[in-house]
Amino acid sequence: MSTAVTIIVPTFNERDNVAELVARASAAVSGHETEILFVDDSTDDTASEVERVGATANLPVRVIHRDDNTGGLGGAVALGLREAAADICIVMDGDLQHPPELIPALLDRFARGDADVVAASRYIGGGDSRGLGTALRLGVSRASTWLTKAMFPRRLARSTDPMTGFFLVDRSRIDLAALRPSGFKILLEILARSDVRIAEVPMSFGQRHSGTSKASLRQGTTFVIHLARLRFGKMSRFAIIGGIGAIANIGIMWLLTLAGMPYIWAAIVGAEATIVGNFLLQERFVFRDMRPEARGVGARFAASFAFNNVEAALRIPIMALMVETWHISSVLATALSLIVAFFARFLFHSLFVYAPRRSRERTDTAANRIIEAIDAEAMRPGEL
Numbered sequence: 001m002s003t004a005v006t007i008i009v010p011t012f013n014e015r016d017n018v019a020e021l022v023a024r025a026s027a028a029v030s031g032h033e034t035e036i037l038f039v040d041d042s043t044d045d046t047a048s049e050v051e052r053v054g055a056t057a058n059l060p061v062r063v064i065h066r067d068d069n070t071g072g073l074g075g076a077v078a079l080g081l082r083e084a085a086a087d088i089c090i091v092m093d094g095d096l097q098h099p100p101e102l103i104p105a106l107l108d109r110f111a112r113g114d115a116d117v118v119a120a121s122r123y124i125g126g127g128d129s130r131g132l133g134t135a136l137r138l139g140v141s142r143a144s145t146w147l148t149k150a151m152f153p154r155r156l157a158r159s160t161d162p163m164t165g166f167f168l169v170d171r172s173r174i175d176l177a178a179l180r181p182s183g184f185k186i187l188l189e190i191l192a193r194s195d196v197r198i199a200e201v202p203m204s205f206g207q208r209h210s211g212t213s214k215a216s217l218r219q220g221t222t223f224v225i226h227l228a229r230l231r232f233g234k235m236s237r238f239a240i241i242g243g244i245g246a247i248a249n250i251g252i253m254w255l256l257t258l259a260g261m262p263y264i265w266a267a268i269v270g271a272e273a274t275i276v277g278n279f280l281l282q283e284r285f286v287f288r289d290m291r292p293e294a295r296g297v298g299a300r301f302a303a304s305f306a307f308n309n310v311e312a313a314l315r316i317p318i319m320a321l322m323v324e325t326w327h328i329s330s331v332l333a334t335a336l337s338l339i340v341a342f343f344a345r346f347l348f349h350s351l352f353v354y355a356p357r358r359s360r361e362r363t364d365t366a367a368n369r370i371i372e373a374i375d376a377e378a379m380r381p382g383e384l
Helices: 013-026 046-054 074-085 098-112 135-150 186-193 218-231 235-260 264-284 288-293 299-326 332-354 365-376
Strands: 005-010 031-038 061-065 088-091 117-121 167-170 200-201
Touching: 005 013, 005 074, 013 031, 013 046, 013 098, 031 046, 031 074, 046 061, 046 365, 061 074, 061 098, 074 088, 088 365, 098 117, 098 167, 098 200, 117 186, 235 264, 235 332, 264 288, 264 299, 299 332
Parallel strands: 005 031, 005 088, 031 061, 117 200
Antiparallel strands: 088 167, 117 167
16 A cells, blocks of 8 residues: 655765665655655755755655754754655665665554554664674663663663664654754654654664764763753753752862861852852753743842742751761761752742743642643653
8 A cells, every 4th residue: 555655864964875865765665655855954065966866866855954953863853754745754864874675664564553653673683783883882872772761661661772763653643842852862752752652673774875973972962961851851951050069069168168167158158159150050051941931031040049048048057957966077968958959949940930921920829830840841751
């Protein structure tokens, strides 16, 4: 049975791979109404090459060139999903490590009707990951897969390769507006944010045809941050900044006590310095998307500064009490008190400091607002 299909190919400087990819993909989808949609972030003439090859191709070939590269490869795929002519979309890389000859197997598995996503897996029977190249890259890939599955044990229970970039997805079954892609692991984004049924077919991961790998330490860092954001929402970034602030707080206090300042005064100075620093980092990295609908920056700073000082005014005497009664070090007592204060700070900033102006006009109870904030910002997509 003929199926309407859009093959989405995100590209970055893949000019030399375009002609072969189009030829092999065209042969693989014979009998299906298919288009190939390239979403191109290249700095070379890949987009021009796509247009040249598409002029004589046996099926429609389109290219969308992006200048802003928002969301990286994942952002390119998300755009392709929105712009695709068909609901049945097949995502694959442009470097030919994903063999186009596997497309019929993806379509056949989807035709059975019990899956919304069909992934090409390197790690099930018949699969092969030798195309990754070095043992180090293979080890990093497997470790990343294990970490990801451990953090999403229910959502990824039926997925052996949530990191694969070669998969079929029924666009009508996912909420495109909910996707927040960052980096190159777009399937993980889809599976984590959508309640979809997944099936797999084995894939032999091929050698790169042309060009160079995009894997890097920066990409790895982006993946770890993205994984934390998926698992814990804004709370993860808030926690990271809070951890940086806590280290700075303890460091300032330690230096000042070494210089002879009483630990109470050292704790006050450390707290004030990190309150300001944390606010600036939260503005940029945690609540940036909420700022347009919240109050002005002056009001946000005043509310944050006031709350944190009240919290510090309560926390520091408790810290002193721990030092005097439990006879523990002042640095350890400070660390313990900062951990306890973290959740109160996060809830206050989510519910009040960065709350949309219209939300403050509602009559919802405080309890409801707390529940909604935890659900929306901390527990998405809903697994503990």
